[in-house]
Amino acid sequence: MATDKSRQNKDAGVTGDEDISWQAQKSAMTRDRILDATISCFINLGYTNVTTARVASAAGVSRGAMLHHFPSKTELIQAAVEYLHGKLLEDYTRRVNAIPKTKKGRAHRRAGLDAYWEYLTGDLATVYHELCVAGRTDPELQAILRSSSARFDEHVHKTNSVLFEEWNDRGDRYLLAMDVTRFMMEGMAVGQLTVDRKKRIPQLLDYLGDRLEEIFKEGDSGAAGRHSSRN
Amino acid sequence: MATDKSRQNKDAGVTGDEDISWQAQKSAMTRDRILDATISCFINLGYTNVTTARVASAAGVSRGAMLHHFPSKTELIQAAVEYLHGKLLEDYTRRVNAIPKTKKGRAHRRAGLDAYWEYLTGDLATVYHELCVAGRTDPELQAILRSSSARFDEHVHKTNSVLFEEWNDRGDRYLLAMDVTRFMMEGMAVGQLTVDRKKRIPQLLDYLGDRLEEIFKEGDSGAAGRHSSRN
DNA sequence: ATAAAAAAACAAATACGCCTGATTTAAACA
DNA sequence: TGTTTAAATCAGGCGTATTTGTTTTTTTAT
DSSP states (O other): OOOOOOOOOOOOOTTTTTTSSSHHHHHHHHHHHHHHHHHHHHHHGGGOOOOHHHHHHHHHHHHHHHHHSSSSSHHHHHHHHHHHHHHHHHHHHHHHTOOOOOOHHHHHHHHHHHHHHHHHHHHHHHHHHHHHHHHGGGGHHHHHHHHHHHHHHHEEEEEEEETTTTTOOHHHHHHHHHHHHHHHHHHHHHHHHHSTTTTHHHHHHHHHHHHHHHHHHHHHHHHHOOSOOOO | OOOOOOOSSSSSSSGTTTOHHHHHHHHHHHHHHHHHHHHHHHHOOOOGOOOOHHHHHHTTTHHHHHHHHSSSHHHHHHHHHHHHHHHHHHHHHHHHSSSSTTHHHHHHHHHHHHHHHHHSHHHHHHHHHHHHHGGGEEEEEEEHHHHHHHHHHHHHHHHHHHHHHTTTTOHHHHHHHHHHHHHHHHHHHHHHHHHOOOTHHHHHHHHHHHHHHHHHHHHHTTTTTTOOOOO
């Protein structure tokens, strides 16, 4: 993977300084187009219904061309999963950064919850969840996911540290808040897969937000009022 | 294999009231054996890797015999899903009924949480979740699931009404408690699919139990009630 | 001109549904 | 009661369709 096609600049003095040949650019473009098409197929068809022919059709290339870039389906899936992780990170950070900087304190944290919810119910996270489920009985996919998810979790953790920076020195309470948030919202996202429960979602988000405030409030006023998280 | 020839009731006029022929019994037995094998294949192979040949092999019958009972794979899946729902109900009610009758009040409700957790992390619920995920891009499976899940949800609701009978006249608070419980625990169960988080699970269950008590305590004594949870 | 990139044809494997044949059971009948 | 007939249950093979990977051919860029 990561087949860098940027050689043949050895001594071609004629075209000289072009260390990235135009052919390599085009190749990389079709490669990305194929990966994008794979993600689209994940979204539209589901992981199990993805075939190399459908991906090639969606990408607008022939199967032969695709097999040239990805010699086997396994390598295609592997590259697509890494690509998906990158898009997940970009999606998540984009939503978080879209929170107005004017929001502070509780409103800021609540906006973080909403952003996380939008992220979780988006197509990318849905597909990622589907891949995790499929990985239960697909050791190959499981290995691919495991190798990529470590970096992903680390980056999310870092982003959350920024989001909840006023709290990330709380140790156990911080972990509890993260777990409660993640699990409850993931459960809500999964539950929405089957039945439409949009009406109760806002209420549940409100409730979750209140509980998070509570978790850290208790830690605050329990000992002494240090580190006021009011803003 | 397993051909128990227990049909010497041929002329035993004493038991003459057998209006169901022994052939029908045997047929129903192989039918159930096939359905059990299908569930096993769901568990061991995953929904997408289930083929008619594997099911027949696991059931110990030939594909021809299976096609006699289930003319197409779709009908097999449909019957297996209904069968799975029945087993899910039986599993859930068995765990709930296994709660010692000596437990009362808060301890009883907490035992209900544990039972629900054991149920959610069991093989059957895991497979059911997998089917729901696969149904996203499989309209046929989605229709099958929808037609069966209604009765299932209704029965679970009834069981929960017994479990939390002291609260099932609370309207909104009851719905909130059910949603919070279900979503958070489902999220925990899903999260455990990928990463092993067994260490934090008890703490989270404790937290969830406390929040449930809190929800109804507040509703009990208005805005002031913060007393210890009594029966 | 050469080598990469793209397209298309080809071969192998798998899975589903259908068909025929064999065995067992229930019923009909002398 | 014993025999025959019909129906159900079961076993296995065959053809078709789909998918994958390989190979061959054509196009394109350097």
